[in-house]
Amino acid sequence: EVGRFEGNGVHYFIREKGYFKGKDVIIVGGGDSALDWVINLIDTARGVTLVHRKDTFRAHPNTIQQIAEYAKKGRINVITPFEVKEVYGDDVIKGITIIDGTGKEADLRTDALLLMLGFTSDLGPIEKWGLDIDDSRIKVNLNMETNRKGVFAVGDIANYPGKLKLILTGFSDGARAVKSALPYIRPGDKVRHVHSTSLKIFSKTS
Numbered sequence: 001e002v003g004r005f006e007g008n009g010v011h012y013f014i015r016e017k018g019y020f021k022g023k024d025v026i027i028v029g030g031g032d033s034a035l036d037w038v039i040n041l042i043d044t045a046r047g048v049t050l051v052h053r054k055d056t057f058r059a060h061p062n063t064i065q066q067i068a069e070y071a072k073k074g075r076i077n078v079i080t081p082f083e084v085k086e087v088y089g090d091d092v093i094k095g096i097t098i099i100d101g102t103g104k105e106a107d108l109r110t111d112a113l114l115l116m117l118g119f120t121s122d123l124g125p126i127e128k129w130g131l132d133i134d135d136s137r138i139k140v141n142l143n144m145e146t147n148r149k150g151v152f153a154v155g156d157i158a159n160y161p162g163k164l165k166l167i168l169t170g171f172s173d174g175a176r177a178v179k180s181a182l183p184y185i186r187p188g189d190k191v192r193h194v195h196s197t198s199l200k201i202f203s204k205t206s
């Protein structure tokens with residue numbers, strides 16, 4: 001039923017913030033994505049309502065505090081613990097029916113419904129490449145090399161002890177993978193480690 005409104009009011013991510021200008025928006029979810037977008041859309045949308053199935057949120061403590069403050073000031077509506085029971089409309093979405101654990105229902109009119117319920121990683125065809133998979137991620141050694149020689153993985157998809165899923169670690173993984181891959185790309189070449197700050201372009205003075 002939700003599928004019927006995909007592109008006609010139901011969204012899973014935001015491409016263009018301006019699309020929500022002057023609209024009533026309901027965001028469903030309790031994690032960082034949901035809460036960050038509630039805050040992000042406050043000045044763009046006409047009204048923002050956050051619906052979550054629990055009374056507690058799994059997001060950055062500072063964001064949770066901001067949400068509580070905006071709700072207190074009446075800038076947003078926060079409705080918990082409710083789940084979406086039904087989405088209705090004609091060609092486009094018109095509203096949703098929400099329900100709590102006791103069976104209590106409520107009707108919310110809206111122009112847009114943002115479902116931010118988390119990501120499920122899917123390796124797709126990569127799963128058949130013969131790589132060691134660990135916790136839905138590709139196992140690598142500290143050179144970022146997989147069990148298949150010459151095949152490297154970096155970023156969130158790569159797993160090793162102590163791995164943190166952060167942008168910073170993704171860059172670090174990338175640098176290590178490039179260094180480890182060079183002998184395959186240019187066998188026999190000596191790998192020279194150069195800092196970007198040593199490049200001529202950064203030593204120019206004017």
Ligand SMILES: Cc1cc2nc3c(=O)[nH]c(=O)nc-3n(C[C@H](O)[C@H](O)[C@H](O)COP(=O)(O)OP(=O)(O)OC[C@H]3O[C@@H](n4cnc5c(N)ncnc54)[C@H](O)[C@@H]3O)c2cc1C
Nearest residue numbers: 032033122123124125126154155156157165166167168170
């Ligand atoms: C809500 C949220 C907030 C976050 N906040 C922070 C933060 O504040 N600071 C921080 O450091 N980190 C943060 N992170 C983590 C950070 O976003 C990730 O660690 C980082 O984006 C990982 O980069 P990546 O390139 O490995 O993966 P991704 O950014 O996930 O990129 C992978 C890309 O591969 C594409 N792809 C997937 N499957 C295939 C396929 N089969 N073929 C081709 N392409 C494919 C995807 O579409 C995607 O574009 C946050 C994550 C989330 C979810």
